[in-house]
Amino acid sequence: MQERRTPDRRKQVTEAAALSFARFGYKGTTMDQVAKLARVGKGTIYTFYANKEELFDEIMNGLICDLRVVADETLNPSLPFADNLMNVLHRVLDYRDRHALAAKLSQEVRDIGTPHAKQGLEAVERALVGYIARHVKEASEKGEIRACDPELTAYMMLKMYLALTDDNHHSHPPLGKEEVLAHFRFYCIEGLAIR
Amino acid sequence: MQERRTPDRRKQVTEAAALSFARFGYKGTTMDQVAKLARVGKGTIYTFYANKEELFDEIMNGLICDLRVVADETLNPSLPFADNLMNVLHRVLDYRDRHALAAKLSQEVRDIGTPHAKQGLEAVERALVGYIARHVKEASEKGEIRACDPELTAYMMLKMYLALTDDNHHSHPPLGKEEVLAHFRFYCIEGLAIR
DNA sequence: GAAATGACCGAATTGTTATTTTGGTCAGTC
DNA sequence: GACTGACCAAAATAACAATTCGGTCATTTC
Numbered sequence: 277m278q279e280r281r282t283p284d285r286r287k288q289v290t291e292a293a294a295l296s297f298a299r300f301g302y303k304g305t306t307m308d309q310v311a312k313l314a315r316v317g318k319g320t321i322y323t324f325y326a327n328k329e330e331l332f333d334e335i336m337n338g339l340i341c342d343l344r345v346v347a348d349e350t351l352n353p354s355l356p357f358a359d360n361l362m363n364v365l366h367r368v369l370d371y372r373d374r375h376a377l378a379a380k381l382s383q384e385v386r387d388i389g390t391p392h393a394k395q396g397l398e399a400v401e402r403a404l405v406g407y408i409a410r411h412v413k414e415a416s417e418k419g420e421i422r423a424c425d426p427e428l429t430a431y432m433m434l435k436m437y438l439a440l441t442d443d444n445h446h447s448h449p450p451l452g453k454e455e456v457l458a459h460f461r462f463y464c465i466e467g468l469a470i471r
Numbered sequence: 472m473q474e475r476r477t478p479d480r481r482k483q484v485t486e487a488a489a490l491s492f493a494r495f496g497y498k499g500t501t502m503d504q505v506a507k508l509a510r511v512g513k514g515t516i517y518t519f520y521a522n523k524e525e526l527f528d529e530i531m532n533g534l535i536c537d538l539r540v541v542a543d544e545t546l547n548p549s550l551p552f553a554d555n556l557m558n559v560l561h562r563v564l565d566y567r568d569r570h571a572l573a574a575k576l577s578q579e580v581r582d583i584g585t586p587h588a589k590q591g592l593e594a595v596e597r598a599l600v601g602y603i604a605r606h607v608k609e610a611s612e613k614g615e616i617r618a619c620d621p622e623l624t625a626y627m628m629l630k631m632y633l634a635l636t637d638d639n640h641h642s643h644p645p646l647g648k649e650e651v652l653a654h655f656r657f658y659c660i661e662g663l664a665i666r
Numbered sequence: 667g668a669a670a671t672g673a674c675c676g677a678a679t680t681g682t683t684a685t686t687t688t689g690g691t692c693a694g695t696c
Numbered sequence: 697g698a699c700t701g702a703c704c705a706a707a708a709t710a711a712c713a714a715t716t717c718g719g720t721c722a723t724t725t726c
Contacts, residue, residue, distance in 0.1 A: 285698085285699085306687080306688060306689080307688075307689055307690075308687090308688075308689090311700095311701090316699085316700090317699055317700035317701060318689090318690085318700080318701070319690090319691080319692080319699065319700055319701070320698080320699060320700075322689095322690070322691080323698080323699080327689075327690075328688095328689065328690090419665065420665075421663040421664065421665065422663055422664070422665060424657070424663065427642050427643070428640075428643060428654070429658075429663070431634065431640050432631065432634055432635070432658050435630060435631065435634040436627065436630070436631065436634075439626065439627055439630040439631075440627070445623075445626050447622055448622070448623060459623070462619070463624075463627050463659065464658065464662065464663060465662055465663050465664050466662045466664050467659065467660050467661045467662025467663075467664065468616040468617055468619065468624070468659060468660050468662075469616065469617070469660050469661050469662070470614065470615070470616065470617060480669085480670080501716080501717060501718080502717075502718060502719075503716095503717075503718090506671095506672090511670080511671085512670055512671035512672060513671080513672065513718090513719085514669095514670065514671055514672070514719090514720080514721080515669080515670055515671070517718095517719070517720080518669075518670080522718075522719075523717095523718065523719090
């Protein structure tokens with residue numbers, strides 16, 4: 277526990293870093309900046325984090341935790357697998373896109389391709405695939421869907437969802453939530469085979 | 472018809488351009504270079520093509536034609552839809568990857584992101600989706616697969632194939648041709664639903 | 667006189683050097 | 697011994713010079 281007279285330096289640093297990364301991106305955040313925001317000497321940061329990258333990783337882990345909370349809150353055990361999956365994808369990706377940190381990092385990758393920012397976002401994607409994979413495995417064990425490789429299936433599902441919501445495919449106007457759900461069920465769950 | 476004493480300037484220019492774009496990429500190809508390769512004054516190029524972009528488009532259309540020929544040659548009407556689709560995707564994408572022009576342009580987009588090169592490759596992708604879409608429509612009318620939006624379905628299929636062959640998904644080693652076919656059929660044609 | 671040419675032009679790119687900024691350290695303070 | 701900020705080498709940026717490139721057009725060629 278922290279007493280009144282001994283402010284928690286680590287917390288100050290971490291919160292300042294989260295703020296700065298979200299506002300200015302990875303490259304735009306300087307250690308001097310973080311120290312000033314945290315009202316802390318620059319050297320103090322290096323007491324808790326070996327370098328800028330480690331500090332960034334801590335912040336990204338925070339984002340990933342937030343996303344898992346959102347996902348778990350969305351999950352409704354009484355719904356069928358496909359509906360749950362779609363709801364989670366919708367909510368999580370929407371949350372991610374609106375989250376200042378993720379949004380800033382995406383822009384940074386697009387505009388200047390900062391490698392660290394790219395790796396950070398990839399870590400988020402891996403976490404998401406892992407989360408889906410666990411639920412795919414569960415659903416497959418429960419007999420809700422056919423047996424399959426959970427990791428690969430989760431990866432494919434994410435890619436399909438992204439393809440469906442990708443407005444880059446010019447010939448189609450962006451699909452609404454219900455349309456996306458219907459198409460996702462059609463392509464991924466039911467399949468194109470005649471039955 | 473061209474007589475011996477009046478060489479076909481347009482052909483000279485077009486062939487020189489094809490060679491140069493394939494060897495040096497869009498940015499690396501200069502109009503002076505093309506003129507010299509074609510043994511033609513630079514001004515002559517502008518008699519046939521309004522600018523560099525138009526010349527490039529002509530060359531890209533040639534590539535797209537080549538790809539269609541490859542696709543048509545691969546097509547075997549006596550095979551089921553899924554097999555034909557996989558064979559075409561395999562052959563066409565393999566041909567494309569080995570084609571000097573396409574390979575050079577991909578590298579150029581990766582390394583320096585030349586917008587014109589990117590647009591050129593997107594045109595190839597659109598042509599491929601269009602080609603698949605026509606065959607999806609046909610298969611759906613013949614009752615080989617369920618009714619669906621051909622364009623969207625073609626787009627989804629391409630994305631799924633690319634996801635399956637993408638060795639970027641680190642947790643899996645690159646899949647062999649037979650594995651890709653099996654997984655493609657599993658995810659896209661049959662679906663995950665219990666039957 | 668139509669077809670073909672290449673010297674020429676401004677814009678854009680590239681090369682070069684000077685200046686500033688940044689991640690990280692560490693001697694010293696409290 | 698927790699904490700600080702002046703300090704350093706390396707990397708990023710700015711400023712400027714030099715070159716290259718797409719496109720034009722007056723002139724030449726046939």
